[in-house]
Amino acid sequence: MNQNKKEDNFMLSQIEDRIRQCEDHYMITTTGFLDMRQCTLAEGVCRKHRGLRYAFYGGYGDAERRMAVFFPDYVEFPGKDARAAAEGRLDGEPEDAAVRFFLENPEDDPLTVIRAVAPSGAAVSRKLTHRDYLGSLVGLGLKREMIGDILVRGDGADILAAKEIEEFLLFHYGKAGRASLELSAVPVSQLIVPEGARQEKSDTVASLRLDNVIASVFSTSRSGAADAVRGGLVFVNGLQVQKPDTPVKEGDRLVLRGKGKAVLKEVGGQTRKDRIFVRFDRFL
Incomplete structure (x- = not known):
C-alpha cells in the first residue's frame, strides 16, 4: 500500500471516529481541514451513514480547505436549511447552512481568524505571498490539517485556523518571510475576503x-x-x-x-x- 493510500485510509478512519463521537455523545464534532480531494473522499463516507447531518465548513462560502462538521439532531437550522438538514447534507450553496449556523452561534465555531499585518511604517522588501505565510506556519511544526485558507491582502493576511491553536499562534507566530507581523485573533464574522479580479x-x-x-x-x-x-x-x-x-x-x-x-x-x-x-x- 502506497503512502497516499495509507494517509487516505487514516483520514477516513478519523472521519468515522468523529461521526461515532457525534452520535454517541450527542455533540458537534469536526475533522481537521481537508483539501477538495479529501472532501470528496469524506463525502463518500458520510453518504453511507443514513440520516447523518453534516457539512463542509471553511469559514466562508468559497473556502477551498474545509472541515467536515457533524451535527446532532438537537441543532436547528432556520428557514430553508431545515429541510436540507432533515435530508442530511447541509452544504452546497454559496452561503451554506454551516456558515450561517456558526455566525449565529460563534461559541460553537471550531475556527478562528488570525489577522496578520505588517507594522505601520515597517520596511518590507516585497509583498508577502501565500507561500510566505504557509511556509512560516509549517515551520512552527504545525500539521497542515490545522490551517485553512490563507487570504492574502496588500497589508497582511487573514489566516483561518483551528480554534484550538489560537493561543499557540498568537504566542509563537510573528514572522513571514523576513517581515515581522502584528497578530490578533478576530471572529470569523470579521473575516476579510479579498475581492479577486x-x-x-x-x-x-x-x-x-x-x-x-x-x-x-x-x-x-x-x-x-x-x-x-x-x-x-x-x-x-x-x-x-x-x-x-x-x-x-x-x-x-x-x-x-x-x-x-x-x-x-x-x-x-x-x-x-x-x-x-x-x-x-x-x-x-
Missing part, C-alpha cells in the same frame, strides 16, 4: 454537461476538458467530479486545478441552433 463571459454550449461547460469557461477543447474531469482535476462546489457527463446548474462553483475558478451565474434559453446560453464569472 474577475472576468464576466457569455457563451453558448451544446448542453450543460460538465465537460462542455468546463471547455467554455476555461477556453479549452471539449476533449481536453473531458480528460481533465476524468483525471480528477475538476471540482464542483468543492467536491471532485470525474464523470464528464455530470450535469451542472446555475450557481455551481467550478474549479479546474491549475487554471482557476469560476461561477456559473446564469443559464438562459436556447439559440436557434439549439445551443444553451450561459453566463459565468471567471476569477483570475
Whole structure:
C-alpha cells in the first residue's frame, strides 16, 4: 500500500471516529481541514451513514480547505436549511447552512481568524505571498490539517485556523518571510475576503454537461476538458467530479486545478441552433 493510500485510509478512519463521537455523545464534532480531494473522499463516507447531518465548513462560502462538521439532531437550522438538514447534507450553496449556523452561534465555531499585518511604517522588501505565510506556519511544526485558507491582502493576511491553536499562534507566530507581523485573533464574522479580479463571459454550449461547460469557461477543447474531469482535476462546489457527463446548474462553483475558478451565474434559453446560453464569472 502506497503512502497516499495509507494517509487516505487514516483520514477516513478519523472521519468515522468523529461521526461515532457525534452520535454517541450527542455533540458537534469536526475533522481537521481537508483539501477538495479529501472532501470528496469524506463525502463518500458520510453518504453511507443514513440520516447523518453534516457539512463542509471553511469559514466562508468559497473556502477551498474545509472541515467536515457533524451535527446532532438537537441543532436547528432556520428557514430553508431545515429541510436540507432533515435530508442530511447541509452544504452546497454559496452561503451554506454551516456558515450561517456558526455566525449565529460563534461559541460553537471550531475556527478562528488570525489577522496578520505588517507594522505601520515597517520596511518590507516585497509583498508577502501565500507561500510566505504557509511556509512560516509549517515551520512552527504545525500539521497542515490545522490551517485553512490563507487570504492574502496588500497589508497582511487573514489566516483561518483551528480554534484550538489560537493561543499557540498568537504566542509563537510573528514572522513571514523576513517581515515581522502584528497578530490578533478576530471572529470569523470579521473575516476579510479579498475581492479577486474577475472576468464576466457569455457563451453558448451544446448542453450543460460538465465537460462542455468546463471547455467554455476555461477556453479549452471539449476533449481536453473531458480528460481533465476524468483525471480528477475538476471540482464542483468543492467536491471532485470525474464523470464528464455530470450535469451542472446555475450557481455551481467550478474549479479546474491549475487554471482557476469560476461561477456559473446564469443559464438562459436556447439559440436557434439549439445551443444553451450561459453566463459565468471567471476569477483570475
